[in-house]
Amino acid sequence: MTAEAELDAQRLVYVFENGEFPDEVVTTTDLAVRGNQLAYELQRIGIVTGDRVGVMMRNHPEFVYTYVATAKLGTPAVPIDPRARGDKLAYFITFAECSVLLVADYILADDAVADTIRRTGVRTYVLSTPEGRAAGIDPTGWALLNEVFDGPEAPTVREHVTDPTTPSFLGFTSGTTGQPKAIEFTHDRMLLYRRLPVFFGLEEDDVLYTGLSMSHGNAVIVNMMPPLWRAVGHSVFSRRFTRTRLWEICAEYGCTVWSNLGGIATALYSQPPSQLDRNNPVRLVVSAGMPRELWQPFEDRFGVQVCEWYGALEGGFAYNPVGVGPLGSFGKPPADLLQMEVRDSDDQQCAPGEVGELVVRPVSGPAQLTYYKNPEASANKVRDGWLRTGDMVYRDADGWLFFGHRKEEGGMRKLGEFISASYIQRVLAEHPDVLDVYIFGVPARSEAPGETDVVAAVVPAGGAAIDVADLFGLAELKLERSHIPDFIWIVDELPRTVSEKVQSRVLVESFDESDESVFSRLGSKVQG
Template structure:
């Protein structure tokens, strides 16, 4: 009979042998980042300066390609210089903020990069936002100006009365309404010098831009992205996935998001990789574009992979040169099927929060894993899983008041230790400092320390590979976007004027994420679900509109008068419950009742949502 100590020793030796090459590569990256960031900090480098070094190296090389138009590195540098000069001459200085509200196109990157050359930061606003969410995002950034795409003129016009009278408006591209009079930025830039703008004293630690994240509660939060954060997030993907300047990257993701706007654009801005930008994802054109532009790398979110698999098979499915696709949310159930059908050698998953300090990555094509943590020397990268109360999401504590770590196989919330002065371990937080405090947990490893709460529940196997389980708090993920339940609830309250309404995410078999569902108290049968449909359409982006509605006589509450969601989530959209349940018909845009036949149609994917 072997002793427990002997078995433990043998198992640990086996883990070391299995994971040492992987962990060594991770260690090399940490060392490289520490040296790079230390150098850039001492030299007061910025993302703009690193980009300028690439311009000098290969000015004629394609930087961006969009709709058959090629922008060389020199072209991009000239435009960013014009932007920097124009806004400097207009009186904008280091520390000022400009909101950027525009659909995908190369100008988007040029604007925030040009502003950064004079120390001005950009607030990258989701172009799907409307109404109060848009007002909130602009106002919380304290922006002096809003630069918007002409295609979004109507959205700006609708919220203009709720914005500060001192905010200056600029537009790029033709306006689609004549009722506002912003400055034509395109025309102004033609008259502006393309020589480098005035030198401004900056630091690699300064804010580059804000990216908005729903977090776990409330309206969108403006997460601070420093030059340092942009650098190491970009270079992490580049290092582990071996992306080079010879690659051509296909990016169909929104440029206001971390995936498309940092991990995608960063490969061009910092690494010399040509970036193909598409204004909007198209499942039918995805591989055609990759073939047309000779793409070797592409980005995805889980939904993209599913949409591509749902396309009819074509002879050209294997005619592309894409060797690597990276992103997050790829379901384990379709991982191998996707690779076999489309011949992509490596699917690279990663996990990270825009504002967080615990990014992890899976560069070994490990099916289902979103990243790894070393089991050999865990102190090198102090990220861990802590056990939480399933009902409240609060961390569980041991008798000493410290967090309880989840063991391999157990679910826990991912937490990263905060270490002041270490750029890889700091938590830059949000523009709203009180919102930042809500993401910090204390007494994790020892008394007095602190950690960043990701809001995500994961599990770890014996080798340190991490697997995504769920979101904590009041946020769920749908169509590749984080949906804030409190934001949806606020909109519903405004529409139906009822006190009790609760939003949550429910699972649909075989579909990534959770579909939004709202339970609304309707004691007197007075709620018109299609009035709700019209109101939601006006106030929420498509991904945030509840897929299902449930009209109920009452909703259970906790002792502190919080609506209980656990039972509602378990019951889902099954029509066997006593309440009426409706689903959003994607063709008519109206809510139709869920019958047993409809329920089975949704579960079998015969009815598409």
């Protein structure tokens, strides 16, 4: 970052939008100076190459300064979901063996969280934030991170990374099948990430936007890195993601590109029509998960184009450039970088249209993956040089790839037919009283092998009292028989990961058809 600062000292790199509080602006000089200040402080307290630095906060400039500092020192960053609590939080800190933790004051305002952090014994620095001060949060008793950045410019810390195959940061998986695993992201992955702006069709004057958390790889790869490489103008980050303000923020800050992930597109499409639907500067949505049936209606309504892509934390990348591949496809891998195949349960290549597991390897040689302190899981994930992604997909006759479902989640099948959850979501999202909706399957009451009953978890818009019979009527009018939900479950919100992915496992485990918030297809409450 020192070289970037010398080239253009005041080049704007990031704007951090924070609702009612003033924006925080980051320039190349800020990155160089403050990243170095933090590196110097970490070095002063004895942090050495290979130690791990935890960071637990929403989207703040200090999050980026942490990445700059750890890159200098060769100390892998460990981004932790700011919503983590209890045993899971303790696990993140202790399993990663964090030598130090950087945390925001509003997180420690929860006494239980503060107690958990204290019990781990990790050395902790607290960031006093504008929102924390406004709420009267007093970080007395903790070392203040602010004092590190407010102090004098520190002596220059030299670069400690000499081996590009060493870890840059640890990324925790979602832990759908057990305790989350920590993937070691190496420095040389940047060779692929530097090409993503070209693959996505980003332009030098683009302004990127996201409200996704910097503790997730999507925000780092798609929004944090391109401005550093001068591939775009700058990026705008919201402190926290708010669907209802996305178009407003893009209009106010001149954002031309934003990142779709999880159920964001469905939630936006569910919003009532607004003058901002087309009266905004956005030209492109870089999407990882645009429902096929929503794709064209979404582009038409909002006047944008969609570049769909696929990326697995463990490795693998494919993309579908605007106007090139078929709607619904997440694309093909870059032919000079990666190979992808679709394999059946016997590890044989699947025919076009046949669902199988996506496997991937570099063109240059066998796939490499390291789960931190878990060699057995690493070995199981890579076999015969191919990385097993756990994603069930299929190819069309021209080689375009389409997502089916996660291997551990299975697919929804009803009346012998594979169910398109995105199609159901689109139809129900068009109801004016629906704010958000997610479709998942539960074991069929018929107990037929492999069959599921379809559940629509629906979040009412603005506290509206949804006419469930009307919602079922809409489904019956617009959906084929196999796709009509068996249950509609009225919920206050959908459980989501930090990457805005709906946690289907949580919904499945919480679903109780005898609950008064669950309605059967006939519109009457299911009785226990």
